[in-house]
Amino acid sequence: METAALTSHEEKDAMVRAALAEQGDSGITPRHTLFYFYGEEEAHGDLCEVARRAGFLTRGQGDMTVLETTMPVDEASFSPVSAMMQTWAAAFQLDYDGWECAVVTN
Structure with a gap:
């Protein structure tokens, strides 16, 4: 099941790119990027603490947390971050719902 979730997020990441x-947009220019997590309200505090230590801004309330950062979203840059988001979701028993970013063209 974990492999299916991983593949699913890899496919979703590829679709966004x-x-x-x-x-x-090649994805190489850093831009504002948001990551969405849902689940039991009590689980979000630990996620926010770890995310802040890793350099993310955190916001949200109740059963939702949004992590914010500025980063490139090309596959090489983004894949390790996407994997980290999935790991955090599993560790804190939250649902990682994916990400979004601004379009940047040069």
Whole structure:
């Protein structure tokens, strides 16, 4: 099941990058990026603490947390971060719902 979730997020990440590429965005320019987590309210505090230590801004309330950072989203840069998000979700028993970012074209 974990492998299926990993594949699912890898596929979703690729779909977002494909949508960016269609708009002329290679993903290499750093941009504001958001990551979404849902689950039991009590579990979010630990996620926020770890994320802040890793350099992310955190916000949210109740059963939702949004992590924010500025980063490139090309596959090489993004894949390790995506894997980290999935690991954090599993560690804190939260659902990682994916990410979004601004389109940046040069």
